[in-house]
Amino acid sequence: EPEVTQTPSHQVTQMGQEVILRCVPISNHLYFYWYRQILGQKVEFLVSFYNNEISEKSEIFDDQFSVERPDGSNFTLKIRSTKLEDSAMYFCATFSVLVSYEQYFGPGTRLTVT
Amino acid sequence: RKEVEQDPGPFNVPEGATVAFNCTYSNSASQSFFWYRQDCRKEPKLLMSVYSSGNEDGRFTAQLNRASQYISLLIRDSKLSDSATYLCVVNIIYGGSQGNLIFGKGTKLSVKP
Numbered sequence: 001e002p003e004v005t006q007t008p009s010h011q012v013t014q015m016g017q018e019v020i021l022r023c024v025p026i027s028n029h030l031y032f033y034w035y036r037q038i039l040g041q042k043v044e045f046l047v048s049f050y051n052n053e054i055s056e057k058s059e060i061f062d063d064q065f066s067v068e069r070p071d072g073s074n075f076t077l078k079i080r081s082t083k084l085e086d087s088a089m090y091f092c093a094t095f096s097v098l099v100s101y102e103q104y105f106g107p108g109t110r111l112t113v114t
Numbered sequence: 115r116k117e118v119e120q121d122p123g124p125f126n127v128p129e130g131a132t133v134a135f136n137c138t139y140s141n142s143a144s145q146s147f148f149w150y151r152q153d154c155r156k157e158p159k160l161l162m163s164v165y166s167s168g169n170e171d172g173r174f175t176a177q178l179n180r181a182s183q184y185i186s187l188l189i190r191d192s193k194l195s196d197s198a199t200y201l202c203v204v205n206i207i208y209g210g211s212q213g214n215l216i217f218g219k220g221t222k223l224s225v226k227p
Contacts, residue, residue: 041219044217045214045216050212056214105157107156
């Protein structure tokens with residue numbers, strides 16, 4: 001069964017450093033999302049991406065965040081200058097509206113900012 | 115007002131029990147509805163979509179009441195492997211976008227032998 005993959009599984013970084021989280025979507029999926037989940041809290045929407053541009057973003061997704069699909073397969077989330085409160089699990093999700101609105105999640109990247 | 119509300123639990127039940135989860139949502143623009151399960155420190159996994167007519171998948175039955183903005187999940191004959199957090203999720207579509215998922219905080223289920 002096709003699945004969403006994410007790398008790295010765990011990233012530790014110092015405050016102020018840039019991080020890039022990577023996702024490989026399911027091959028025929030066209031809609032891509034990033035969500036985050038702070039430990040013990042609910043999953044929160046960050047940004048959606050379709051046709052090489054952002055469709056929608058939440059208030060969490062400020063100027064420190066950016067997304068791109070640099071090579072037609074990977075989908076990346078960049079945090080320019082990490083803060084302690086960016087520590088969370090970051091999940092990539094994808095779906096194909098040709099099939100359904102069901103979103104499938106990758107295993108996540110655990111980001112720890114020290 | 116929270117967009118998706120669930121009883122946080124935990125629900126501690128014996129194997130074989132029937133357990134029901136309830137969820138309410140506040141945004142009437144919500145268009146699609148789902149139950150996901152999440153194991154500790156893992157990604158949410160889709161359990162089932164929820165339709166207005168109600169739908170069943172094996173031991174799992176989901177119901178949607180749009181008028182009351184209420185979603186339910188019933189698990190019959192619960193197994194040890196059902197232990198997880200169950201997430202009520204709605205998809206809200208704005209304008210021409212495909213929407214995004216709004217999650218409840220989840221209800222923790224623990225099935226004991």
